[in-house]
Amino acid sequence: MPLPGIYKKYQDRGGLGLRNRVFIFKRKPGSIVMAIILLPLLCLWGINVNPPHEEAIMAYSLANRVIVVDAGHGGFDPGAIGPAKNVEKDITLAISNKLAYHLSQSGALVIITRDEDEDLAGDNFSGSLLQRKRKDLAARVSLAQENKADLYVSIHTNADVSPRWYGAQTFYSASSEEAKRVAEAIQAELIAQLGNTTRKAKTGNYYITEKTDMTAVIVEVGFLSNPREEKLLSDDQYQEKVSYAIFCGIAKAYLDG
Numbered sequence: 001m002p003l004p005g006i007y008k009k010y011q012d013r014g015g016l017g018l019r020n021r022v023f024i025f026k027r028k029p030g031s032i033v034m035a036i037i038l039l040p041l042l043c044l045w046g047i048n049v050n051p052p053h054e055e056a057i058m059a060y061s062l063a064n065r066v067i068v069v070d071a072g073h074g075g076f077d078p079g080a081i082g083p084a085k086n087v088e089k090d091i092t093l094a095i096s097n098k099l100a101y102h103l104s105q106s107g108a109l110v111i112i113t114r115d116e117d118e119d120l121a122g123d124n125f126s127g128s129l130l131q132r133k134r135k136d137l138a139a140r141v142s143l144a145q146e147n148k149a150d151l152y153v154s155i156h157t158n159a160d161v162s163p164r165w166y167g168a169q170t171f172y173s174a175s176s177e178e179a180k181r182v183a184e185a186i187q188a189e190l191i192a193q194l195g196n197t198t199r200k201a202k203t204g205n206y207y208i209t210e211k212t213d214m215t216a217v218i219v220e221v222g223f224l225s226n227p228r229e230e231k232l233l234s235d236d237q238y239q240e241k242v243s244y245a246i247f248c249g250i251a252k253a254y255l256d257g
């Protein structure tokens with residue numbers, strides 16, 4: 001079922017013309033005022049309250065912003081695989097869908113790079129796996145560029161040869177002060193709401209952050225190579241917590257910006 005306010009890429013349409021679209025979910029009168037009051041409170045209590053699934057709590061800071069939510073990997077590319085065989089592409093998709101929902105409920109125009117287990121290289125692509133991976137990443141970047149997104153949020157899980165490392169961490173391009181600000185806001189919420197990471201937002205050299213013109217951040221939501229974190233990351237409620245923390249971080253970054 002398509003979620004309100006969330007748009008998926010349609011390759012045959014050559015872009016979505018999002019600037020001309022209106023929100024397709026209903027706003028209640030006074031909801032923006034309510035959001036100004038409620039959003040900081042909800043985010044502050046994020047760990048203790050149920051996210052506002054039913055009510056369209058509008059975060060005025062997010063209204064009309066075009067945000068790409070990118071579920072890392074997909075299709076032929078599983079990403080990292082944990083010791084209990086949980087796969088990165090499934091976890092990134094679940095968290096991305098939840099994040100897209102929260103953002104759209106707050107008035108953002110959300111573009112998702114995928115909503116199923118697929119890559120973006122196209123069904124007819126015939127090349128090596130490496131070429132396919134490159135095409136997939138390039139297609140994600142084009143999607144954001146064509147739609148003149150304000151923000152690109154890419155969701156991944158981390159992995160290491162050692163199982164000991166854990167903790168969500170947000171990365172940004174060293175060349176963007178704005179990306180640093182957004183990444184730090186997201187990281188602050190991850191620290192406060194998850195209570196299991198003390199990592200700091202950090203510069204990173206990623207294809208996505210380097211090739212996009214807009215503010216871009218990568219959220220590594222935890223280490224799939226850590227058995228305890230792998231279990232958490234595959235849990236629906238924990239995925240909800242992570243997505244809500246990221247949402248609060250984005251909303252707060254734009255409140256300040």
Ligand SMILES: [Zn+2]
Nearest residue numbers: 072079156157
């Ligand atoms: Zn990844």
